[in-house]
Every structure is written in structure tokens, then in C-alpha cells.
């Protein structure tokens with residue numbers, strides 16, 4: 001049995017910005033690239049920059065009616081295009097028509113979806129499958145290319161915590177989340193990190209399409225296991241903040257007994273879990289409305305099989 | 313000639329939160345105090361916590377129709393209360409009726425207006441007059457009380473850069489701006505700094521009303537002199553970011569020739585002014601729409617005269 005995987009060329013690639021309209025690095029990069037594609041041009045690939053939620057971008061808000069990055073459910077995508085849907089459902093149908101259909105052979109090969117977070121996560125690549133060997137090889141390539149800068153890999157294939165992202169219409173969806181950056185703000189360091197990662201990602205695709213073989217490797221990842229909400233009173237009002245010892249400590253170990261929240265009356269709430277975990281998306285602005293103070297992950301190592309392009 | 317100023321008691325004090333609905337420290341503190349006033353109770357003072365823009369707070373957005381903190385103009389405040397005004401104008405009329413009328417003897421004595429910024433400004437007290445000896449003595453008291461923590465004082469009485477704040481309905485308006493904190497996020501360190509300053513401010517008022525004399529003193533301040541916009545192309549689109557050397561350097565000297573912006577194509581734009589200045593509100597999220605990358609200030613020292621209460 002050969003462990004090498006032959007995969008078709010990644011000919012159709014899209015870069016999404018503005019899936020959340022107030023996440024300025026992706027919005028700014030995609031708008032730059034729409035004006036001048038020189039930087040994202042690679043031989044043998046069609047690279048399409050695209051603003052996914054233009055109305056939200058114009059208002060500099062996360063979304064107009066509903067969160068676009070949760071809207072690509074089978075139920076929504078089976079709706080007929082009509083006037084009376086919420087704006088983001090109409091937009092999801094359009095995006096699915098242009099870049100999908102999701103799950104079909106016509107779908108785009110790779111979609112990079114550019115996000116910012118208010119959390120201190122640094123650069124994070126987000127995968128939706130631990131079995132996607134093209135994406136695993138790509139994140140391995142990127143991690144090596146940007147070293148000594150760190151680029152974490154978050155895998156969200158949790159049975160009910162996974163959500164239906166904009167990028168999920170592609171065969172190989174990949175999210176890029178860079179922070180900390182406040183909503184509505186463009187910070188040069190965050191902008192430059194995102195730009196650098198995208199360049200390396202496109203280089204990888206060009207090399208892969210050109211016939212380079214990528215030997216088997218391992219990728220250290222964080223896997224989503226749980227969401228943690230803020231402490232609340234009986235009316236549902238938040239009664240505590242992320243504890244100063246946890247704030248900005250994304251990806252650092254949280255041990256049983258470690259401080260997790262600080263209540264408004266000064267009491268510390270400790271982590272009661274059974275073993276060490278790795279929190280991330282700590283105190284993300286957009287997740288207050290999702291009743292989420294942070295996400296808990298566990299560490300793991302994934303195996304990427306050797307890949308090479310199968311020219312037909 | 314005596315240099316002592318006799319001032320009436322500060323009997324009516326308000327604490328405004330939510331003048332901008334996504335600045336979470338003030339919103340959270342005022343909501344806490346509305347439920348339990350023990351912490352803000354002082355003898356001989358009526359202290360009124362108040363959410364100024366409840367609809368913006370509910371939507372976790374800066375404002376609904378227009379910026380409430382620019383709405384207290386003579387023109388707006390002379391309008392008749394009517395249904396067809398923008399929401400914040402209606403609200404300004406209401407606030408002026410409850411806490412003003414602005415400029416009248418019936419107006420509240422002191423209004424603290426609680427704000428957050430995405431800029432790295434630390435704790436900043438904002439004054440609207442360099443002649444307000446009660447406020448100058450108060451900020452002097454607060455600065456000493458919180459030392460070694462720093463509390464900067466920003467004076468905005470610039471002839472056309474001053475704006476018509478919510479707190480301006482009071483006889484002694486005082487803004488408190490604490491950052492860095494992203495919009496929609498509550499950080500424990502920022503929350504606790506704001507809470508501490510408010511406690512000392514109320515202590516000061518209690519001491520003053522109780523007859524304590526405050527000897528003459530000086531207060532080091534930063535005075536607003538100029539606004540600086542982002543570089544833009546001929547279509548008005550932003551073409552550069554705050555330079556990494558300037559980002560997060562609020563209150564630090566900016567010298568002629570220092571880097572100010574970094575264009576998207578990698579060029580540095582230098583500060584061309586004639587002398588050293590002190591930038592603040594650097595890369596504040598809410599000021600993109602106001603065409604403002606940062607505010608330039610100059611350093612100065614104000615003299616606060618001796619004050620004591622005049623009991624009638």
C-alpha cells in the first residue's frame with residue numbers, strides 16, 4: 001500500500017475578506033488586491049479576491065442581519081433566491097452559486113477566509129477537517145516558512161461546535177484569524193502578518209500545482225472541545241470578567257484550579273475541569289452575543305500524508 | 313487680593329455610562345451602580361448613575377443615528393422635543409432636561425462621563441476648560457490618589473476642535489477615557505482602573521463639600537492643538553496605517569522626522585511639524601469615520617487656585 005495521496009491541481013482559489021465587516025486586515029488586503037493583483041498572481045492558479053459581506057464592510061459592522069460565517073448550512077443553501085431572506089442568507093446563496101456549490105465538483109478548490117480577533121491569538125490557521133491532506137501540508141509549509149514567528153493551527157470538527165463557514169463552500173476551506181486587533185481598527189503588525197501568511201499559502205499552491213512532492217509530516221494542532229460562557233445571574237446578565245491571569249493567555253495551559261473569571265464583587269472563579277486544557281478566543285468581542293467567554297481546546301498531532309499533484 | 317476661590321457645594325453629581333454604547337467599562341459600572349449604590353454613596357451628595365444611550369447599549373454599537381457625544385450643540389438643544397428627530401437628538405434634549413439645562417443654575421454640578429478607547433492612552437481625565445478650579449483640584453487629587461498609576465489630563469478647549477459632549481450640560485464636566493480596550497469587550501484591568509478613579513473622584517467631592525480646603529497647586533496637562541487624518545488617495549480611500557513606531561505610543565514625544573504612517577506599499581510617512589508634540593487617541597476605532605488618525609497635543613502646566621466650599 002502506498003501512503004502517497006494524489007490530488008488534483010488547486011486551480012481555483014479565492015481569498016475572502018469582510019466575512020465580518022469590521023475585521024479590517026482582510027477587508028483592506030482584499031480591497032488592495034482587487035485593485036492590483038500582482039502580489040497574489042501565481043502561475044497556473046486563478047486567484048480571486050472577494051469581499052463577502054460588502055454591506056457590513058460599508059457600515060463597519062460584523063453583519064447586517066445574521067452572522068454570515070454561520071449561514072452556510074444545508075438548510076439555508078437549499079433555499080430559493082428570493083427578496084425576503086435576511087441579507088446574509090441572500091449573500092450566502094450568491095457566494096455558494098459563485099464559489100460552490102458546496103460539496104460539488106464545481107466548487108472552488110481552496111478558499112482562504114481572512115478574519116481578525118480581539119483575542120491575543122497571534123496568527124491562527126483554522127481547519128475544518130483533520131483528514132484534509134492538502135490543507136495539512138499547506139499549514140505545515142506555512143508554519144515552517146514564517147518561523148520563528150508562531151502560527152497556531154486550530155481544528156474545529158467538533159460534532160456540534162463546528163459551524164457553517166463562508167469558506168466551507170470550497171473543497172479545501174482554510175480560515176486565517178489574526179489578533180489581537182480591535183474591531184474597526186487596522187494595526188500594521190497584524191496586517192503584515194496576515195499578508196505574509198497569504199503569500200506563503202499561495203506559494204505552496206503554486207509549488208504543489210507545479211509538481212513538487214510534499215513528504216509525510218506531522219502538524220501540532222489544537223482541537224476544539226468545549227465552549228465556556230461567562231458567569232451569569234438568574235436574569236442572564238454577565239456577573240464576571242475574564243480573570244487577569246487568563247486574559248491574553250490564549251494557547252497557554254489552563255490547569256484545574258487556575259483562575260478563570262473575576263466577578264464584579266471581586267471573587268475568583270476557578271477552572272474546575274479534570275485536566276489541563278488550552279483556551280483560545282479568550283474575551284473575543286463578537287462572542288459575547290454567542291454566550292462564549294472562550295473556547296477550550298486540547299493539543300494533538302495530526303499526520304499529513306505525502307501528497308503530489310495528479311495531472312490528468 | 314485673595315487667591316482663594318469660594319465655590320458652592322457640589323450637591324448634584326451624575327455618572328454617565330453608555331454615551332457610546334460599545335464602551336463596556338462605563339456601561340457595566342453604571343449598570344452595577346444602578347442596582348446597588350453603596351459604592352458611590354457619599355455624605356452630602358446626590359450621585360446619579362445614568363445610561364445615556366440605552367438603545368446603543370442594547371445594540372452594543374457606538375450610536376444609533378448620530379454620535380451622542382457631539383450632539384449637545386446650542387442648535388440641537390434649542391430644538392423642540394418631537395418625534396422626527398434622530399434618536400440621539402431626542403436623547404440629548406431629554407438629558408438636557410434632566411441634568412441641565414446646559415449653562416443654567418439648575419444644571420447638575422458635576423457629570424462624570426465614562427468612556428473607553430482602543431488607543432493605548434491608559435487613564436485619561438478630559439477637561440473642557442483650563443479655568444475650572446474645582447475640576448483642576450479634583451484631577452490633582454485623583455492623580456495623587458492613584459499614584460504610582462499614571463492618570464493623564466487632556467484639556468480640549470480648542471476653538472474649533474472642541475465638541476459638544478453629553479457631560480457639557482453640567483457646570484463641571486469631566487470625561488474619563490480608559491484604554492486600550494476593544495469596542496464590545498470588557499477587560500478587568502481597564503474596568504478596575506475606571507472604578508478606582510471614580511471612587512477617588514467621589515471622595516474628593518465629599519471632602520470638598522465637607523469643608524476641606526485645597527491649597528493652590530499645578531497640574532501637568534496635554535492640550536489639544538490639532539487633528540491628523542490618515543493619508544488618502546484621490547477617491548478618499550485610506551492608503552496607509554499608523555506606523556508601528558507610533559502605534560501604542562500615546563503621550564510619547566513625536567519629533568519632526570519621526571515615522572507617522574506606513575503606506576500599504578511600504579513607504580514611511582514622517583511627521584513634518586516644526587516641533588515636538590504629544591499624540592494621543594492614536595488609531596482609535598471610532599475616529600476612522602471622523603477622518604482622524606490621532607490627535608496632537610502640546611504639554612502645559614495649569615494653575616489651580618485654592619478652593620473651599622462656600623456654605624450659604
Ligand SMILES: [Zn+2]
Nearest residue numbers: 020023115116
Ligand atoms: Zn471574523
Ligand SMILES: [Zn+2]
Nearest residue numbers: 332335427428
Ligand atoms: Zn466614547
